[in-house]
Every structure is written in structure tokens, then in C-alpha cells.
Amino acid sequence: MSLADSRPQQDCPVRGRPRSEAVERAIIDGVMKLIEDGVPLADLSIERIARTAGVGKATIYRRWSNKDDLFIDAVRSAEPGDPELPGTSMRDDLVVLLESLRQRGLASRTSAILHNAHVQMKSNPKIWSAYHACVVAPRRRLGLDVLRRGQKNGELRQDVDVELMNDILVGPMLVRSVLRPDAGLEEGLAERIVDTVLEGLRPVSR
Amino acid sequence: MSLADSRPQQDCPVRGRPRSEAVERAIIDGVMKLIEDGVPLADLSIERIARTAGVGKATIYRRWSNKDDLFIDAVRSAEPGDPELPGTSMRDDLVVLLESLRQRGLASRTSAILHNAHVQMKSNPKIWSAYHACVVAPRRRLGLDVLRRGQKNGELRQDVDVELMNDILVGPMLVRSVLRPDAGLEEGLAERIVDTVLEGLRPVSR
Numbered sequence: 001m002s003l004a005d006s007r008p009q010q011d012c013p014v015r016g017r018p019r020s021e022a023v024e025r026a027i028i029d030g031v032m033k034l035i036e037d038g039v040p041l042a043d044l045s046i047e048r049i050a051r052t053a054g055v056g057k058a059t060i061y062r063r064w065s066n067k068d069d070l071f072i073d074a075v076r077s078a079e080p081g082d083p084e085l086p087g088t089s090m091r092d093d094l095v096v097l098l099e100s101l102r103q104r105g106l107a108s109r110t111s112a113i114l115h116n117a118h119v120q121m122k123s124n125p126k127i128w129s130a131y132h133a134c135v136v137a138p139r140r141r142l143g144l145d146v147l148r149r150g151q152k153n154g155e156l157r158q159d160v161d162v163e164l165m166n167d168i169l170v171g172p173m174l175v176r177s178v179l180r181p182d183a184g185l186e187e188g189l190a191e192r193i194v195d196t197v198l199e200g201l202r203p204v205s206r
Numbered sequence: 207m208s209l210a211d212s213r214p215q216q217d218c219p220v221r222g223r224p225r226s227e228a229v230e231r232a233i234i235d236g237v238m239k240l241i242e243d244g245v246p247l248a249d250l251s252i253e254r255i256a257r258t259a260g261v262g263k264a265t266i267y268r269r270w271s272n273k274d275d276l277f278i279d280a281v282r283s284a285e286p287g288d289p290e291l292p293g294t295s296m297r298d299d300l301v302v303l304l305e306s307l308r309q310r311g312l313a314s315r316t317s318a319i320l321h322n323a324h325v326q327m328k329s330n331p332k333i334w335s336a337y338h339a340c341v342v343a344p345r346r347r348l349g350l351d352v353l354r355r356g357q358k359n360g361e362l363r364q365d366v367d368v369e370l371m372n373d374i375l376v377g378p379m380l381v382r383s384v385l386r387p388d389a390g391l392e393e394g395l396a397e398r399i400v401d402t403v404l405e406g407l408r409p410v411s412r
Contacts, residue, residue, distance in 0.1 A: 123325045136385060157409050160402050163389075164378065168403060171377015172370065174385060179342060183373075196366050197374060200406020203363050 012134035013069055027053045027060055031074035036112045041071060041120040041127070072130045075117045079135050080104055082142055090150030091194060097143055098173060098190035105177035105185050143170065169197055218340035219275055233259045233266055237280035242318045247277060247326040247333070278336045281323045285341050286310055288348055296356030297400060303349055304379060304396035311383030311391050349376065375403055 030053030034044055046067055050057045064070040083100040085093045108114040121128045143166045150156035156165070172193050176183040236259030240250055252273055256263045270276040289306040291299045314320040327334045349372045356362035362371070378399050382389040 119325075119329045122328060132385075154409060157407055160407065164398060164402065165407055167378035167381040167386075167389075168374065168399065168407070171379075171381050172373035173377075174380055175373040175377050178384060179338075179380060180373075183369075192370065193374065196370065197403070198406055198408050199363075200404055200408070201363055201366065201371055201374070202404050202406075203360060 012137075013072070013130065023055060023059060024063065027055060027063070027070070028074050028077050029053065031070055032078060032113050035071075035074065035116050035120070038112070038116055041124060044071065046070075068124075068127055068130070071117075071120075072127060072134060075113075075121070075131060076134055078111065078113045078117070080107065082139065085142075085146065090146055090153060090155040091198065093146040093149075094143075094169060094194045095190050097146065098169065098193055101170065101173040101177075102185050102190055105173055108177060109181060109185075140166065140170075169193065218343075219278070219336065229261060229265060230269065233261060233269070233276070234280050234283050235259065236261075237276055238284060238319050241277075241280065241322050241326070244318070244322055247330060250277065252276075274330075274333055274336070277323075277326075278333060278340060281319075281327070281337060282340055284317065284319045284323070286313065288345065291348075291352065296352055296359060296361040297404065299352040299355075300349075300375060300400045301396050303352065304375065304399055307376065307379040307383075308391050308396055311379055314383060315387060315391075346372065346376075375399065 027049065030049050031044070034049065034052055039048075044067055046057050046060050049067070049070065050060055053060075060070065064073070080100060080103060083096050085096055087093065108118065121131050144162050147156060147162040147165055151158055151162065173185075173189075176185055176189075233255065236255050237250070240255065240258055245254075250273055252263050252266050255273070255276065256266055259266075266276065270279070286306060286309060289302050291302055293299065314324065327337050350368050353362060353368040353371055357364055357368065379391075379395075382391055382395075
């Protein structure tokens with residue numbers, strides 16, 4: 001069995017209605033402060049979080065049943081929200097989606113919480129799986145919807161599956177964020193990627 | 207200063223001529239066994255490696271000045287080597303390059319050493335930087351060379367920079383290896399990516 005097969009397929013945990021937004025915020029901020037300070041997940045305890053947030057342990061347990069769920073919520077709150085799509089064309093929607101990935105890539109270079117949390121998650125399959133279900137998968141569904149609309153509109157080839165097309169569009173941003181931290185994430189990159197990928201790499205005169 | 211800026215630009219350490227291949231192999235195998243067992247980098251010591259490999263500490267220190275360099279060499283030896291390029295066309299060379307990335311992606315799903323080492327490296331900027339210089343950068347240079355030959359041959363557009371084209375080609379494999387461990391890395395994927403990216407995503411009849 002491969003490592004991938006052993007990863008549990010997980011749904012994103014649904015949050016209940018918060019009892020007090022201010023208290024929730026203080027707890028989340030407490031977790032984020034600890035992650036930012038580089039405290040490894042293994043050393044995060046509900047007790048330590050309670051102390052940092054200035055609340056009682058019971059206050060935390062009323063909202064989160066364990067520290068993993070709380071950790072995931074803290075990471076979610078540090079992630080930028082989904083962008084508003086203009087809907088003027090598939091091309092424009094794709095540019096906005098990739099632009100938000102570019103901003104996310106820039107943020108992860110400077111944000112200690114995004115950086116540290118990512119490293120922590122990668123070594124914890126359960127948390128990585130939840131992060132995937134709560135953050136990565138919804139973002140991906142948004143992209144697939146845009147591509148499907150493009151196929152209906154005739155803006156996109158019909159003979160390529162949208163999953164592969166999405167990976168081709170998203171890939172370069174991931175390469176520059178993850179594999180090449182010294183690579184440019186310059187303004188205009190989203191447009192360049194979308195237009196280059198739509199046009200193709202062969203010489204234009206064919 | 208961003209996290210990216212603070213990462214040292216590093217060269218790949220050049221290895222001297224081995225004094226005894228068998229001893230080197232035993233030491234490297236010892237490190238790999240410990241990584242495979244999930245021993246974190248922080249808990250790896252020259253002493254522990256020496257015990258696992260059945261050699262003296264001095265034997266290790268004659269070859270590696272510190273455990274970081276030894277760790278990097280162990281990871282390098284677990285990485286597949288660069289593929290032989292057919293040289294028949296840019297397209298064929300690209301397919302072979304992406305096929306080797308696909309194999310690398312499959313290997314990292316099942317190889318505990320590639321998985322664990324990757325997680326360790328991500329939390330250690332110095333080691334990540336050396337890994338980048340020794341493994342990622344040479345693989346990348348190979349791809350850029352193929353694309354530059356393609357631009358000379360007229361197989362490739364002249365108006366797109368090769369760095370971006372390389373990221374577009376490599377990106378989907380990275381997405382499927384890193385971000386979507388449940389995604390297909392099926393046979394024929396390398397050809398599909400290369401041909402789709404060369405052709406572009408717009409409808410063919412334009």
C-alpha cells in the first residue's frame with residue numbers, strides 16, 4: 001500500500017455557530033501566535049493555547065474537540081479567502097484565480113504562520129488531509145467550474161479533461177511558490193501564464 | 207526581509223574521491239535506514255549513524271564534516287538519476303524528462319525515505335537549499351537546455367521565456383505529486399502534458 005493510499009479521505013469538518021466571536025478570535029489568535037513563534041504541533045497543547053489566549057481550557061473544549069481541529073481552523077483563518085470572479089470571460093476568471101494564487105504564494109514567503117504551518121502539516125497526514133479538504137479542494141473546485149463553463153462557451157478545447165487543464169494552469173504558480181522560492185512572482189504573472197497556456201507553446205505560424 | 211530572501215544561495219557541495227566505496231555505501235545506507243524509520247533530522251547524530259552503519263565516528267568524519275552534508279548525500283543517492291535524452295526532437299526530449307518526473311512522483315508516494323526526507327528538509331532552510339542546489343537545480347537546467355534547443359530549431363515559440371515555459375511543463379507533475387497525492391500519475395501522462403501544453407488550451411479551429 002502506498003503512502004497516498006493510506007491517507008484517509010476526509011471531509012472538511014463543519015463548524016458550529018460560534019458562541020462568541022470575540023472568544024473564538026482570541027483562541028485562534030493564540031494558536032497563530034504559537035505557530036508563528038515556531039512551536040511545533042507536537043508541543044501545542046490545549047493548556048498552552050488556553051494560557052496564551054487568556055481563557056480556560058473548558059472554553060476551548062466547548063468549541064473544538066481536540067487540538068488538531070483547532071490547528072486546522074487557525075490555518076484556515078490565515079489563508080486568503082476565495083476571490084470574486086468577474087464572470088466576463090473564462091480567461092478573465094482564470095486570471096483572477098491565478099492572481100489569488102500569486103498573492104497566496106507571496107504571502108507564504110513572508111508569513112511565518114503559513115510557512116511553519118505548512119511544514120507541520122506535511123508531517124501529519126491527518127491534518128494535511130483536513131487542510132486539503134478545507135482549503136485546497138474548494139479552491140480547486142472553483143477552478144474546475146470556471147474551466148467547465150469555458151468548455152460550454154467554446155473558449156476551451158473539448159478534448160482535454162478539465163482536471164489536467166487545471167493542473168497545467170495552477171502548476172507554474174505552485175512551482176514558483178514551493179520549489180523555487182527565489183523565482184519571480186511578479187505582477188502580471190497570472191495573465192502571462194493564462195495567455196501562454198491558452199495559446200500553447202508551439203510557434204504561432206503553423 | 208522575506209523568508210525567501212533569507213535563504214542562503216548555496217552551491218552543491220562537491221564530493222571528493224571516495225576512499226572506499228563499500229564503506230561510503232554502508233554509511234549512506236545507515237543514514238537511509240534511520241530516515242526510513244522516521245528518525246527526525248534533529249535526532250540523527252554522527253554517533254547514532256556510526257552505530258547503525260557499524261563503523262567508527264572518525265570514519266564518518268574523514269568523509270563528511272557534519273551530519274547535514276551526510277544527510278544531503280543520503281537523499282541524493284535516493285533520488286533517481288537524470289534520464290538519457292533521445293535527442294530526436296524537443297518534444298521527445300520533453301516527454302522523457304516529464305516521464306522521469308512522473309516516476310519520481312510515483313517513487314515519493316511509496317518511498318518512506320523520499321517522503322520523510324522531504325518533510326525534514328522543508329523545515330531546515332540550509333538543507334533545503336543544498337537539496338535545491340544538488341537535485342532540483344541540475345534537473346531544471348536540463349529542461350531549460352531542451353527548451354532553448356527547441357527555440358533554435360523552431361519547435362517552440364520565441365516570444366515566451368524558457369523559464370516560464372519550463373514551469374508550465376513541470377507544474378502539473380508537481381501538482382499531482384505534492385498537492386494532490388490522490389491524483390493520477392498514470393502511464394502516458396508525460397505525453398499528454400507535453401502535447402497539450404505545446405498545442406494550447408484554446409479550441410483548435412480558430
